[in-house]
Amino acid sequence: MARTGSALAITASLLAAGPALAAELEFYMTVDRNKVGTEDTFRCEIVVSNAPEGAVVQFPTPADFEVLSRSESTQMSYSVGPGGMGQIKQVRKFTLVMRANRAGALTIPPAGLQTAARTYKTDAIKVEVVPGRLAPEPRPRQPQAANPFGLPPGFPFGDEDDDPFGLPRALPDPFADDPAIPRSDSDLFLRATLDRPEVFVGEQVTLSILIYSRMDLMGVDSVTMPKLEGFLSQEIASPTNLHAEDRVVGGVRYRAYLLRSKALFPLKPGELNIEAAEADIASGVYPFSQRKLHRKSNTLALKVKPLPAGATNVGRWRLSSTVNQSDIALGEPVQLKVILEGRGNLKNVTLPKLEAPASFRVFDPQQTEKSSIKNNLVGGTRTVEYVLVPQQTGRFELPGLTLEYFDPESQQREKTSTDPITITVRPAGTGAQALTVPANDTPQGEPAARNQLVGGGLKSLRHTARFSEAHAVPWRQPFFLPLSIAPVALALALGLVSFVRTRAGQEDEVSRRNKQAKAARKRLAQAEKLAAAGSTIEFYAEVDKALRSFLEARLSQNVTGLTRPQLDDAMKAATVSEAVRARVLGVFETCDLGRYAPGMGDASARRKALEDAVHAMEVWP
Amino acid sequence: MIALGLTLALAYTPAEAQALFTEANDAYYRQEYSAAKDKYERLIAAGQSGPDVLFNLGTTHLAANELGPAILFLTRAARLAPSDDDIAAQLAVAQQRQLDQVVGAEDAEPFLQRLGRAVDERLVSWGFLIAWWVAFGLLFVFLRGSSHRWAFGLATAAVFAVALGLGGLVGVQAWVSTSVKEAVVMAATAKAREFPGDTAKVAFEVHAGLLVRVMEDSGRFVRIRLPNALEGWVEKEQVTPL
Structure with a gap:
């Protein structure tokens, strides 16, 4: 600080006037810099200590300087002086914010202090003024405290601890700019600012239009925003009620009002210019001193850097996915929700395509977007909902999705991915076991494409029916028992018939023998006729045959060719009595004599032979 | 005789029966289970039953979560066609849903x-x-x-x-x-009492779909025996003979 003036001299002269007063009055003028630019402001302070009552400070009126503002402060202090007397010291300080109107070696004329007794003057101060600006550039914006606006936790732009994306190095603050006060209209001016001088293509830059005023404002009638060619823009703030924020610009206190704020996303690299904004502002106090003022802001230039090769998505993003259920029945839809959230221009982000297994039928997704602005940063959430219907049973994996983006904060390419999701498809509970997936749709080598058939679930209905009585069991039918008994009865019947027939066969043998005997008797009758006719030989032959035939029937054996002893033995075996045997054998002997000795063939002999034969048959047992 | 006459009068021609059967199936696939059951039951009432109709009727009850009738009709179908794998599988599914688990059941029936x-x-x-x-x-x-x-x-x-x-x-x-007379519990919950009477102490409860053996009856009650020889009296209307 350069302190100029005559404080010491004044003090010395005052000492001569009296110890008490000489120690008390001080009057001097200082400036904070002796070399400034024409664009710079500087402070000029006039200090008066223990001025007598009624003293009036006469401020300098320099022609080469513009007094932008003037303020006053007073300090009181108490101290114990020599001899133990207390002293009260009052210091009044007047601060003038000034700016040079031209370059050169300029002089600030002295200030004056007029008291009842005399007028004091300070020294004039020389200031070297150069064109432009010498003051240092506005200080770099410091990272502000996290979540200065008390954002709810969990949002990507909220508290840093909860923010997976982290806060940017410096939040855009529309009031952080240190504007140059225009040479004219310094009481009310319009200022356009960008929160950063250079950005990447697609990176957000925030344009703010502010009113700086040192007068009372009634309102803003109209605002004309600049044409934003080469940008995508999104409104961040357009307040209907202006809220003032105190700002000190170049040492001058202003009330700053945010008029408009827009997020700009440059579309191409290079130097982009933004024209001035304009506004009609009503000032004064209604209705006495109302004025309508038209103001035009400064123009802006923005350097836009190109993106690295291949980068398309810009911002800071996070991708996640969920399914409503991972264990589903065949044919049951599963909802896959892919969520992209973060900051940046959401509309420019291209999501990767879902590559679902061929075993799933994927319907067109539904997409919703919700943009958000927090801390003047544009971002949002895009939700893409896929509906997938499984066509096969088994376990399938929905592959993860990966989004590549360029992060302007880190100036690196980043990736965000979702985890693969395993879905188990079990057989449906209403019948279908599996639906066939056309083989052409099955990618080669995809494990999930195998048609896995799992048992269980309800079987399908019968589509055709064979209608029948409920209880048509054969053994319940009336025919069953008779049919079961029939073979037994039939067998018994056949056995009986056989038995009867056997018995009937035995009676026939007796009958046959009786018939033979009867035939033998008929032969005897025939022989008798031959005897009457005189045929002796034939007669005996016929008697012989008749008797032999009778014996065969009775003895049940062939007797032809048997000798008489053999015949006798056969009759003995048949328990024929000796008298009958003798008679039978006698007839055979007579027959032999009659056939081979014709002289024996008289009528009496023939009669006797016939009677013996008849007698033998009659007495046969 | 009157019943026989009515049955004959209500009987459908084969084509009509098959058409009604198809209508019932269509109703099932539209999940109109009541309509499907009504059509299947009309076929049975007309004497045009059989394993296929019983199978579909049991399946419809099963889909409608009516376990008692489901097991009843599926068991009837299984008795008519013991070698039918589909019926056996469907019946197994129904029995798996059954609430009752008979503990200490005899190793096997006689x-x-x-x-x-x-x-x-x-x-x-x-x-x-x-x-x-x-x-x-x-x-x-x-x-x-x-x-x-x-x-x-x-x-x-x-x-x-x-x-x-x-x-x-x-x-x-x-x-x-x-x-051997068997029955299926049709009521969602049936109280088995120690003797036939409303005031008798409840010995245990059985639930829909349980297959029991009916030993005797007395008035409104029948004595049932579970596979583990547990016995009790339940109301007749709560069980349906196979």
């Missing part, structure tokens, strides 16, 4: 009952009749005598053995059918 249920009644009955007649035919030929008498003798003995075996099975089935 041998004769198992034997009687294990074989197809129609097959056994017709097999017996055929074997029986063939055996007697062979016996006749054997007794008449022939050039291969010993072969006929062996064949006769073998066929007689088969016929007698099948006849025994028919007898077992007839005995099981007439002496």
